Amino acid sequence: MKGGTNGRPKEGQSTRIQSINREIILYAALEVFSIHGFRGSTVDQIAARAAMSKPNLLYYFRRKQDIYRAVLEATLADWLAPLAAISPDGDPVEELRRYITAKLAMSAEKPAASRLFANEILSGAPVVGDFLRTRLKRLVDEKAGIIRDWVSAGRLAPVDPHHLIFMIWATTQHYADFDVQIRAIIGSQVDRPGFREQTAQAVLTLVLNGLKPRP
Amino acid sequence: MKGGTNGRPKEGQSTRIQSINREIILYAALEVFSIHGFRGSTVDQIAARAAMSKPNLLYYFRRKQDIYRAVLEATLADWLAPLAAISPDGDPVEELRRYITAKLAMSAEKPAASRLFANEILSGAPVVGDFLRTRLKRLVDEKAGIIRDWVSAGRLAPVDPHHLIFMIWATTQHYADFDVQIRAIIGSQVDRPGFREQTAQAVLTLVLNGLKPRP
Amino acid sequence: MKGGTNGRPKEGQSTRIQSINREIILYAALEVFSIHGFRGSTVDQIAARAAMSKPNLLYYFRRKQDIYRAVLEATLADWLAPLAAISPDGDPVEELRRYITAKLAMSAEKPAASRLFANEILSGAPVVGDFLRTRLKRLVDEKAGIIRDWVSAGRLAPVDPHHLIFMIWATTQHYADFDVQIRAIIGSQVDRPGFREQTAQAVLTLVLNGLKPRP
Amino acid sequence: MKGGTNGRPKEGQSTRIQSINREIILYAALEVFSIHGFRGSTVDQIAARAAMSKPNLLYYFRRKQDIYRAVLEATLADWLAPLAAISPDGDPVEELRRYITAKLAMSAEKPAASRLFANEILSGAPVVGDFLRTRLKRLVDEKAGIIRDWVSAGRLAPVDPHHLIFMIWATTQHYADFDVQIRAIIGSQVDRPGFREQTAQAVLTLVLNGLKPRP
DNA sequence: GATGAATGAGCCTTCATTCAT
DNA sequence: AATGAATGAAGGCTCATTCAT
The missing domain is CATH 1.10.10.60 (Homeodomain-like)
Known part of the structure; x- marks a missing residue:
């Protein structure tokens, strides 16, 4: 035995x-x-x-x-991967486009993972608190540095890197976490074939170009 | 008797x-x-x-x-107010700026309300489901119409109105719902006096101008 | 005051x-x-x-x-009255006929009192136990003596007096205590005008004459 | 699995x-x-x-x-058995004697079952109500028909069959349901060896012959 | 590797009763 | 004479966890 x-x-x-x-x-x-x-x-x-x-x-x-712990841990690895992939050597807009697209894909394919994480955070992160303060913080700070450099080099509009990251998280995860609400408002078109691409298109346009009409 | x-x-x-x-x-x-x-x-x-x-x-x-029901209901009224205030007669950018600012203020002042709502949605909206499908949907559709008109008139960049609204919700509520995570990453500067204004500034800049540097 | x-x-x-x-x-x-x-x-x-x-x-x-105690006590007085009225000086059959009729009338007019009492006894008579063992026993024994004398004198068929009293109690109270069951079986004819008299007739015939056909 | x-x-x-x-x-x-x-x-x-x-x-x-339901259901089967055993082909007096004896035996051996049932009926039969109105009613009506035929044939004194059945129920169950009261009045002789037979004797004599002395 | 049986702790809710006015 | 407010003590039921096989 x-x-x-x-x-x-x-x-x-x-x-x-x-x-x-x-x-x-x-x-x-x-x-x-x-x-x-x-x-x-x-x-x-x-x-x-x-x-x-x-x-x-x-x-x-x-x-x-x-x-619970095991599920969370199994999830966290996936969670970090896309962010970790951001490279200082790529084109800023292209890197962020890839990141956003990857996060949206995860939201669509593994919505439960996103919700699990949201629940944990809402509850005060009793289990992943340590992880957030250590590994996640380190990673985020590193990537924030990269973004800051891009901004300094004039390759990105002047944005606060951390807020940018938060905004990307919020926006992309929203489609998983608030799925029920989204369905209540725009109905079953959520399940139509092209919806994911359309969403990605909308989010990318917004994040990259903003609302104000460009001349 | x-x-x-x-x-x-x-x-x-x-x-x-x-x-x-x-x-x-x-x-x-x-x-x-x-x-x-x-x-x-x-x-x-x-x-x-x-x-x-x-x-x-x-x-x-x-x-x-x-x-639970009573708390939720007491919250929903507040919830709708800022969105309801968007007027077709104002300047598009100004209206949205006001909306975003109001939502950020609510997130900062009543984070618990935001989290309560997030929890309810994550659980499948067993209580507010009806509300979402009726009153909220009606209101959102109405405001989406306004935004669509603005876009048609060339007063806003071409964005899908619903996705814009979702994005604003996601981004603004994120500061309440994921507060613990944000604190884990950027630390106690969250509690510093100017933080709220700085956040509003960052979000507004991003949403309005986007990432790409404007010429 | x-x-x-x-x-x-x-x-x-x-x-x-x-x-x-x-x-x-x-x-x-x-x-x-x-x-x-x-x-x-x-x-x-x-x-x-x-x-x-x-x-x-x-x-x-x-x-x-x-x-509870007050209701029970208020009930007990009524309860005893008909039995107490049995007189050694009357005609045996007539006295018992009066007794049975009086008990049936009480069942019909105050069924709740009968049920209250039944409930108390079923529960082990926690409140009226003393009463049963003292006042009620004395009264019953006295009346049993009268009946025994009647039997000795050949004015009644040879019956055990106590069992006779129990039988009268059982039969008459049954129409109050098991009212629901009776209604389930013979339906709403319970509420028809002549039902009470018909019941009295049936019970008296049975108790007085028995089942065997008399020659 | x-x-x-x-x-x-x-x-x-x-x-x-x-x-x-x-x-x-x-x-x-x-x-x-x-x-x-x-x-x-x-x-x-x-x-x-x-x-x-x-x-x-x-x-x-x-x-x-x-x-509760399980106990009641387990009880109901026993409950019906003796009544169901009454046969139109037997001698009327003998059949009823057997029925009464069987019911008295059940009262003596399973008094708790009888009291359970009494309690349920007193409470308005919330659980067995349906049973009473269907299966029990059918059975009782059938047996009442048999008795009615016996009466018509002059083999029994003219009695209302339903009232006869109620009287037998009342009398026999009384010894279980009101046991406490009976003990309070006639004391511990209830537990003496011959008591059951003596009771049966008394009840049968009364029901069959009635009170009036037969010539 | 799997399951039937068992239990302590906890949770929502009811209820008799008391307090203050 | 009457009532709104408050509470301790259950009572029914759930649940994570353990035990034995």
């Missing part, structure tokens, strides 16, 4: 079925936590979504918190 | 102490619900914040749901 | 409005207790039926138990 | 320990409900009697109502 005295799966060594089940659980948990938040979600709900008995689920993750 | 079921305060007539306590409760509930969401909040927490015994709190609002 | 230092009404001295309100309360309490029993009834229900505020009701009867 | 909401035992399949515990609970619930009625009983009381923790009890029956 692998995995220690009580057969509970340790990370590192894991059979095929173990890692499969972990995936199933994490996926189910994401769906549930992203809607109801940590306290509003129940282990039962997650177990039901994972088509698994509750004790079996707790065999893989001993505590509700553990599942 | 009363004959009520429990001497619970009747709607319509209310004594001084009643309306005071109602206010206290709603204020406390806003604080609690805005952080933990509906399911994550407990009546105990609210009662504690209201410095009131739990049964006394339930003397004013029979059910947790009733409190 | 009559009635002592705190104005609570003492028995003995009472203003007109006080005794009126007491009556109203007792009447309302009878209706409620007779259906839901002591524990199943709430002061609220009684107050609502009495068209009175709860604190005002408790101004007259300090505790729920007090109301 | 279970995926249930809470690992609550499914109907249909049940392990040994499940059916044992269900029995224990139903038995305990019968004792409690029969004395205090539905509203007057607490899940705590039942759990205590069943020597089980409250949540464990609720693991088997999710709601207090479910337990």
